[in-house]
Amino acid sequence: MRHLIEPEDLTIDEINRLVEVGLDMYSNPKVYNKICDGKILASLFFEPSTRTKFSFDSAMMRLGGNVIGFADASTSSTSKGESLADTIKVMGAYADIIVMRHPKEGAPKLASQYSRLPIINGGDGGHQHPTQTLTDLITIKRFKQTVNGHNVAFCGDLKYGRTVHSLIRTLARFGNTKFILISPDELKLPSALKRQLTSQYGVELVEVTSMEDVIDDIDILYMTRIQKERFFNEEDYLKLKNSYKLTREKLKNAKPDMIVMHPLPRVNEIGYDVDDDKRAVYFEQAEMGVYVRMALISMMLEVGPYARS
Amino acid sequence: MLEVKGIENGIVIDHIQAGKGLKVFNRLFSATDNSVVLLMNVTSKQLGRKDIIKIENTFDVNMDILGIIDPNITVNIIKDNKLVEKLKAEIPKSLKGGLQCQNPRCITHTDDYAEPEFKLISANGKLEYECSYCEEITVYKL
Numbered sequence: 001m002r003h004l005i006e007p008e009d010l011t012i013d014e015i016n017r018l019v020e021v022g023l024d025m026y027s028n029p030k031v032y033n034k035i036c037d038g039k040i041l042a043s044l045f046f047e048p049s050t051r052t053k054f055s056f057d058s059a060m061m062r063l064g065g066n067v068i069g070f071a072d073a074s075t076s077s078t079s080k081g082e083s084l085a086d087t088i089k090v091m092g093a094y095a096d097i098i099v100m101r102h103p104k105e106g107a108p109k110l111a112s113q114y115s116r117l118p119i120i121n122g123g124d125g126g127h128q129h130p131t132q133t134l135t136d137l138i139t140i141k142r143f144k145q146t147v148n149g150h151n152v153a154f155c156g157d158l159k160y161g162r163t164v165h166s167l168i169r170t171l172a173r174f175g176n177t178k179f180i181l182i183s184p185d186e187l188k189l190p191s192a193l194k195r196q197l198t199s200q201y202g203v204e205l206v207e208v209t210s211m212e213d214v215i216d217d218i219d220i221l222y223m224t225r226i227q228k229e230r231f232f233n234e235e236d237y238l239k240l241k242n243s244y245k246l247t248r249e250k251l252k253n254a255k256p257d258m259i260v261m262h263p264l265p266r267v268n269e270i271g272y273d274v275d276d277d278k279r280a281v282y283f284e285q286a287e288m289g290v291y292v293r294m295a296l297i298s299m300m301l302e303v304g305p306y307a308r309s
Numbered sequence: 310m311l312e313v314k315g316i317e318n319g320i321v322i323d324h325i326q327a328g329k330g331l332k333v334f335n336r337l338f339s340a341t342d343n344s345v346v347l348l349m350n351v352t353s354k355q356l357g358r359k360d361i362i363k364i365e366n367t368f369d370v371n372m373d374i375l376g377i378i379d380p381n382i383t384v385n386i387i388k389d390n391k392l393v394e395k396l397k398a399e400i401p402k403s404l405k406g407g408l409q410c411q412n413p414r415c416i417t418h419t420d421d422y423a424e425p426e427f428k429l430i431s432a433n434g435k436l437e438y439e440c441s442y443c444e445e446i447t448v449y450k451l
């Protein structure tokens with residue numbers, strides 16, 4: 001039995017296969033719409049995340065399976081003081097696979113120690129969110145044909161954004177050796193991660209504070225939210241938020257085949273006038289999340305393309 | 310020099326860096342009913358000054374905790390007035406319990422099932438332990 005707690009739980013070959021299978025599910029959904037017939041996904045959201053929950057629920061339903069669960073802890077037995085281990089043990093009788101989101105970091109790891117079902121981490125605090133990384137990779141593959149060989153830039157809050165940390169690490173595992181980092185000094189990539197990237201993977205990091213300086217050189221622009229809470233004062237925040245906002249104007253100098261990604265939800269870091277540009281793929285990215293989750297559920301349940309012969 | 314007689318049965322925790330004896334006592338023996346002697350600032354050829362703890366009728370001691378407090382500590386186990394075993398503390402490569410994860414968002418603070426487990430990442434002047442649950446680094450200063 002497998003669990004997916006962090007991207008490192010999957011080999012590069014396994015990630016490649018998930019992306020391939022996910023893309024085929026996207027192209028030929030009918031082939032797969034019964035492979036989870038009779039299976040139940042327990043979707044346990046100890047903290048609300050509508051987007052992730054719906055993406056998993058939709059994935060299971062598109063495979064012909066069923067979903068039970070809760071969307072926030074106040075409606076679960078945890079609010080009555082039940083321990084996570086007990087909740088997970090009981091679920092063993094009700095479902096075939098579990099996806100969980102939890103505000104405490106390490107909770108999915110703990111759950112996996114007590115579970116007789118495969119567990120997928122749907123996000124644990126600021127720690128890991130492996131299916132977001134898979135979503136990003138399948139999107140890159142769909143729009144850029146290969147995961148490797150592109151000039152990838154990350155823009156915005158690179159200090160606290162776990163999405164960015166996880167994707168950079170995984171792209172480095174894939175053999176990408178150069179990244180452009182666009183952020184204010186206050187929100188630079190943590191130095192521990194920089195050290196790991198350079199020592200372990202020989203990655204070269206180009207750090208800049210202005211998007212305009214590098215935009216014509218980028219193949220994939222990954223945008224993130226800059227949150228007000230990260231700044232000491234309102235003034236700094238207001239000053240900075242616009243310099244890290246992508247607008248139609250800034251896109252003028254970008255390559256015609258660049259793609260713009262964002263884990264969503266966005267607040268104001270991408271102008272609405274960018275949505276119509278064919279380079280904006282963030283809504284397609286959310287869509288691809290469903291298909292790569294379908295592939296993942298199939299893998300963990302060993303059904304369809306992953307059935308044991 | 311202050312004279313304290315040897316013990317018939319029990320353990321002698323020796324070569325504790327002067328000043329850390331009380332820490333060892335508090336972490337490991339504060340709840341014991343057995344007789345304990347804590348010697349502080351004893352003259353030592355090796356260390357100049359050292360602390361020593363003698364405890365009667367106790368043979369178990371958590372060597373991992375001793376190792377993170379001071380890896381130079383030695384433990385003598387004494388039975389019927391004879392030294393039967395001599396143990397040397399060392400910096401533990403992994404730790405179960407004994408440390409609290411520094412990450413306030415870690416599951417180990419709120420769930421009784423999650424016993425903190427740590428892996429030694431670095432022992433360069435300070436001990437860095439990675440939590441097996443949240444993967445944050447907790448620093449224990451030597």
Ligand SMILES: [Zn+2]
Nearest residue numbers: 410415440443
């Ligand atoms: Zn922890």
